[in-house]
Amino acid sequence: MFIKNTWYVCAWDHEVPHEGMFARTITGIPVLLYRDSTGAIVALEDRCCHRGAPLSVGRREGDCVRCLYHGLKFDSSGQCVEAPAQDRIPPQARVRKFPVVERHRWVWIWMGDPGRADPALVPDTQWLDHPDWRSQDGYIHYDVNYLLICDNLLDFSHLPFVHPGTLGGSADYAAARPQVERIEGGVRITRWAIDTEAPAFAKAVKTWPGKVDRWNIYNFTIPAVLLMDSGMAPTGTGAREGTRVDAAEFRGCQAITPETANSTHYFFAHPHNFAIDQPEVTASIHQAVVTAFDEDRDIITAQQRSLALGPDFKMVPFAMDAALSQFRWVVQQRLQQEAAEEALQAAQAGAQPVHIVRPAPQTT
Template sequence: MSSAPRQVTAKVFDFPRDAWYVAAWDHEVSPREPLGRTVADVPLALWRTTDGTAVALADACWHRLAPLSMGKVLGDELQCPYHGLRYSSSGRCTLMPAQKTVNPSAAVPSYPVVERHRYVWVWPGDPDLADSDLVPDMHQMDDPGWAGDGLTIAAGCNYQLVLDNLMDLTHEEFVHSGSIGQAELSESEFEISRDGERRVSVTRWMRDIDPPPFWRKNLRDRFPDFDGRVDRWQIIHYEAPSTICIDVGVAKAGTGAPEGDRSQGVNGYVMNTITPESARSSHYFWAFMRNYRLDSQLITTQLRSGVQGVFAEDEEMLVAQQRAIDANPDHAFYSLNVDGGGMWVRRILDEMLRAEGREPDAGTPRDHLRPVASR
């Protein structure tokens, strides 16, 4: 096999299957009724057994493929809404109402599930490769040192477009000019580092700047009288396949935050994990966590609705971008220097796809347009 890295500028990026994806928030999966949700093109019926264990079964009855997510949870079993066949948490059929025995072959696939960091994670690929140590680290979600909350965006775009968006935050100046955007984002240097096979980080410091409105408000939540310049940071941590946790914050300028002393600042973590639903739709789970004033539900709610407004601006752009991509099938992607982080993400995903024996789409050949451009 060639060791040369390949072109990874596919516009509609395929997704690995041998990976953990968030299927739902913990509170969405219930012992009372099943939840239907598609993860990586796999329709799932999610529910809980009586001891609270989350279960993910294929959302199609063995018999005539009726959706089990329309059925009923009966104790430790899920009943098909059509002819009443019942399934255990392992997907074995345990009851066929119209006969005395149960066909021993009758079963639906059950997918590996791990509940962690307030999310229910599902492994849609080869179950024998499902290693719970590979669940991405999102510990701020349920660590007593952090507080916050989040929501889900049903994003009408390929999941990789969301990853691109989060790996390069220079878009904030233009997409989020009223809240977190500022010119210094594009003007400041950034550093990329790849950490092992599954992680990339991008670090950007903006020193001695005026804080944008969102951050001025946050800093005053902790230092009510402060009205000066700040040092601002964004440290983007990507973990394969599609989790990005961004360490963000501001501190009073010159108080040593870049050197490690954040005591004169406020620190948040933007938690993002993007689950491909189909090639052109994604479940975008996000939360904003903070490590100060942990007991204030007011701040939790304010931050959640603030970020919700910011992310609605991203969603509008991402959906418009997906529409433009589909409307321009002959046009290729080109990259900028600021895409460095996102391109490493694509490289990692490409490696995962190849490990599954799948040939990722190499993207639109650029030569297609060259003769026209050079004329």
């Protein structure tokens, strides 16, 4: 159902406290997050191996966690190190530990094979804490399947219709045909609208003498991470050729993380590199994005309800769906690859050689 061997965003750094604990479900698995005495984040399955009670309703004891159902104590590796009235602790008494990377304000977790968790594979989101950029943290919870949100983000033609007063812009922006390219693990979308009206959220924080040339260039990669170079500059000043004069530039960072089959965590920020000494500008941009994403949630949630009533409904593809269709194909390919790998491992485990012990020859 979900890709396992990949990095998912599971929290903003400030959500994981230096004291206490934080719980969040990722790809259908309950996860407990806390910081040890060095400040490093520990991620354990939030389910005691004894009777399945959540460890998150237990208590911290130094770098350990005690389950408050039967008192089992687990260290930061997930191993049970103490069980009341039990002299011997079974070695299999442990909870799963997940690899974690904390980088540029996001906490990333690897839900698959720990041996394949390469930190070098974590996407670069340097704009979230770069001194030349400003943004505010964003989080929205959706009661929909994560792929419906991916579809929405991969098709910007909806902006003038769902977001006319925020991110949308004029109708000609919807008609701008994007260029879609396949990249490793996803797609790249390049979209230009020349000589168009600036969207409302940009007009609220910056002024231009006339119309603008507007761009959205972004990579959308597994599991569902959008990193976008977007902005606008006065028409005819060379933005499309690489010269950005009097431009409003943004570096959107968005991560869509499945909670369950029908619920999703959405982490986002919209860093900008102009007026960075004016917090009111950052707040205005953030609020416009939040309002727009709430508009997205309304239509996508209505879509989810509609689709749930018609499980046999078949969507009719249009040219505007090129990017989302390609991304869904990439996801399906990865799921099939992981399923094949798991089947092979299971087959190999079941084909272990059988050692026959023969009785020693009798001596006379």
